[in-house]
Amino acid sequence: MxxxxxxxxxxxxxxxxxxxxxxxxxxxxxxxxxxxxxxxxxxxxxxxxxxxxxxxxxxxxxxxxxxxxxxxxxxxxxxxxxxxxxxxxxxxxxxxxxxxxxxxxxxxxxxxxxxxxxxxxxxxxxxxxxxxxxxxxxxxxxxxxxxxxxxRLVPGVLGCEGSAAGDSFSDGLLEYPQYTRPAEFEGMRVPEVLLSGNHGEIARWRRLRQLERTVRRRPDLLEDAPLSAEERRLVNDMLLNPADETSG
Incomplete structure (x- = not known):
């Protein structure tokens, strides 16, 4: 290109x-x-x-x-x-x-x-x-x-082809929280699910954090986001019952 x-x-x-x-x-x-x-x-x-x-x-x-x-x-x-x-x-x-x-x-x-x-x-x-x-x-x-x-979206530019897929806005939502070593820093721990090795649970946790973060920070994105019926229900509950954003 x-x-x-x-x-x-x-x-x-x-x-x-x-x-x-x-x-x-x-x-x-x-x-x-x-x-x-x-x-x-x-x-x-x-x-x-x-x-x-x-x-x-x-x-x-x-x-x-x-x-x-x-x-x-x-x-x-x-x-x-x-x-x-x-x-x-x-x-x-x-x-x-x-x-x-x-x-x-x-x-x-x-x-x-x-x-x-x-x-x-x-x-x-x-x-x-x-x-x-x-x-x-x-x-x-x-x-x-x-x-x-x-x-960065041109094939081969990022090297890892999956890198762009999880970016904020790539699926209409903000990106989920990310962590790397150490597992604990000044009393702040990485969520246990990310250390579990259970990829299904990790995927569910990440999706939930995406929804939560988008609701708190960019609710305007939700109208056009491709969400399932269950995700729409969760989003509506979050909007009706606002709470502090969590990373756990």
């Missing part, structure tokens, strides 16, 4: 993707990453990519011409790669989106700067995403986050 990024600051993408899991994935050729400087498609000696907004107002607006030229060239080189626009006005990016996008042969990201986009730029993109109800100085950090979330 190849990620093409259209940006005014291609150097921002060098260090974050040279380390750890994604650095290894790049070295192995499991993913590719190309950061393209938008100024390559700007005209004039100064390669201007922004201008003042019609009608007045603060700040500068990203011009349509260089973005349109760049996207046409990038689409010609990667015709099966959807174009993603990073904007606070986009739909919220979710784990399900990451899973869907990870099946694509590639993606083209448009990273905005300045006060916003010329509205006509939107006619050249396939989907708009936001990371949340806040504003960044540009789309580069948002693109990095999305690429990380997507790339």
């Amino acid at each position: 190849t990620f093409d990024i259209l940006t005014l600051f291609p150097g921002m993408f060098t260090s974050p993707f040279a380390e750890s899991i994604l650095g290894k994935a790049l070295d192995k050729g499991l993913i590719g990453l190309r950061a393209h400087n938008l100024r390559r498609w700007a005209e004039g000696r100064h390669q201007v990519t922004d201008d003042a907004p019609y009608g007045g107002g603060d700040g500068m607006i990203m011009k349509v011409e260089p973005v349109a030229r760049a996207l046409r060239d990038l689409r010609n080189a990667a015709p099966d790669s959807p174009v993603v626009l990073l904007t606070p006005q986009g739909k919220p990016f979710r784990q399900a989106d990451a899973a869907t996008l990870a099946t694509k042969p590639g993606l083209i990201f448009v990273c905005g700067r300045y006060e916003g986009y010329d509205e006509r730029i939107r006619t050249f993109v396939d989907v708009e995403y936001s990371l949340g109800d806040f504003v960044l100085t540009g789309g580069e950090l948002a693109a990095m986050v999305m690429i990380d979330a997507i790339a």
Whole structure:
């Protein structure tokens, strides 16, 4: 899978993707990453990519011409790669989106700067995403986050194929509590069921903790979560009888 990024600051993408899991994935050729400087498609000696907004107002607006030229060239080189626009006005990016996008042969990201986009730029993109109800100085950090979330779902990137399956949001719920050695630390013990070796009981404990943690921390996720009738009953009981979250 190849990620093409259209940006005014291609150097921002060098260090974050040279380390750890994604650095290894790049070295192995499991993913590719190309950061393209938008100024390559700007005209004039100064390669201007922004201008003042019609009608007045603060700040500068990203011009349509260089973005349109760049996207046409990038689409010609990667015709099966959807174009993603990073904007606070986009739909919220979710784990399900990451899973869907990870099946694509590639993606083209448009990273905005300045006060916003010329509205006509939107006619050249396939989907708009936001990371949340806040504003960044540009789309580069948002693109990095999305690429990380997507790339780790590409087969072979994590090494252990089951690692992503138990992540928070992978099944619509938050992840269950995790523990490792030592079994006791400053009076805090690992739940006995996790030491029992009984895999059936461990699976039931983990599922119950998932439900409990999601009820306490993110009840908004429960509406669309794929729950059995019994799990729905348990969730309703938890909602009606709130109690402190337990890890035991």
